[in-house]
Amino acid sequence: MDPSAPVLVTGGSGYVAGWIVRYLLEDGRTVRATVRNPDKPTGLEHLHALADAHPGRLTLHRADLLDDGSFDEAMAGCELVMHTASPFLMGRLDNPQEQLIRPALEGTRNVLNSVNRTESVKRVVLTSSVVAICGDNVDMRGKDRFTDADWNTTSTPNHQEYNYSKTVAEKAAWAMCEAQDRWDLVTVHPGLVLGPSLTTSSVSGSMTTMAHFIDGSMALGAPALQVGVVDVRDVARIHIAAGYTPSARGRYIANAETISLLDMGNALRRKFGNRWTFPRIELPKFLIKLSAPAAGLTRPYVERNVGWPVRYDNSRTRDELGIEFMPAEQSVVDHFQQMIDDGIAKR
Template sequence: MTDVARVVVVTGASGFVATELVTQLLHKGYTVRGTVRSTKNAEKTAHLRALGEVFAGKLDLHEADLLQDGSFDDVVQGAYYVFHTASPYQLGVEDPENELVKPAKEGTLNLLKSVAKSKDTVKRVVLTSSFAAMVKVSKGPADGKLYRDTDWNDESKADKDGGYLYSKTVAEKTAWEFCKEHGIDLVTINPTAVFGPVISKRADGTSVKQIKGIIEHTASSVSPWACDLQDVGRAHVLAAEVPKAHGRYLVTWPKLLNGKEVMQVLAKRFPQYKFPEDVSDSDSKEYADVSKLEKELGMTITPWQTSFIDMATSLIAHGVAKPVQA
């Protein structure tokens, strides 16, 4: 049986990255079991149900709770690959330890415990980690530093400023420890801020809010370390399929984004609209080494211009962002 004839699991399937991953897997012929908090939440699952209609019989949605022991047992049973994208993400929390760190760690363990029960079928687990597990992004890039898969964020703490960053580090380290102990083949994908086209009318992702804000003139900054959504999806698929894939893969544009250049590209593509002129700037210096991604997974990084044009186009088309006429 070929890999694409297999059943795979994607946790947190309604998320921005997970939806792209589900889409790519369906296009490749996989049968996908996607987990969501509630199958009854029409707003958060409508785009997945639409995919399910296009790929009849290839996408099933299952309810699963990150914090409920055994919640993933049934959905993981018989799966070939497991993609774990689900993780709590909240800003401005009052209790980072209990609202971010504990759920991220326990949720990862609960999923992996289910995988351990189905080790006879699960070939590999691909975990969606983050660049935040590699560096304290709030500090900005260190001068002359090229970040790569060997870097770890050992600076962030479980406080209000760094709670989310710390939760990603704890969750990934927990995964590596558990998988080593139980003989599970694990690969992690560590993306920076993710930009790319949307397929739903939801506007609850950080990057979606950034570009929606730029289009509507309510925001004036773009994350300087960033990557392409479809690249992140491809990295997940290849990390599962390529036999020699191992360890961690940093997915990012190797150079920092310059906010003014992003505005110039959007203004040229959409001359009928106005874009902010007072946008935060940054030096477009090289800060990341993605050679492992390119050599081992055979990936070519998508130009950032394509990602931002595609994202703006989709946000306007779906009515998520209302542009200002020129």
């Protein structure tokens, strides 16, 4: 990989992408970041600040996931493409097919169509997710933990729609990679990504999850729900290591550890004191099922996830990419601190 060749980062205004762009620039790389509208007046301030701090090494380019060919110009001359762009929405959706599934699947195909047309590209790093490995926590039944060899086989367009969108998009990427022999593919599989954002404009399921610790929805108690957690800064470092480690291959789980929502509430209480919105107990599952529709959850989701443990094997990521993960509690606390700093959460 030529260190002087530009790197393309799709979805450049996103939560994870912002840190990837920042670290690439700090490493001395030249970066091209795609966004839907480079001229919009708000939401790109952090990228403009990075461009000012690294003169001549960051440019923004217009591209849209659903517009085949729109990535060609930005990709020209790049050897490494990091495809992070994909919607991350949780809760009740009006049209999951149009909001999640089609952008994830067609967007991945459109980016990789551009890769196929761009002779300079040697490697693609795709942001997938642990949800492409595990659909529901109950799917771990009979296993000690999930590994990179596992695939989500239980999500559908009507159940765990986000999980389904990431699974079909990744499968499409592997199929396109295997149909040629010029470029290779490495996929990164984060758990719930937490930690500070470089912008207040990103909208994702990570922000949705943390909002439950301030909106009173868990004041009486939390669901007995375990989630894999990883720091956004580690996710960015994993992408870069996956891009520039010649021996990198296959799928890398980006998950520091598994913690419960109550664990997260306890971590917040230790740092920020006794807010009434921080849960102190786990509620019985039947109560969670009764209130699920009002909370934007389905009862099948509650049945298949609440009360079930989940574990992921990140050993390949640590051993092959040299990653030492930040503790999950640090990521939770740092994320909430930024919510305070941004005025989203009041002290």
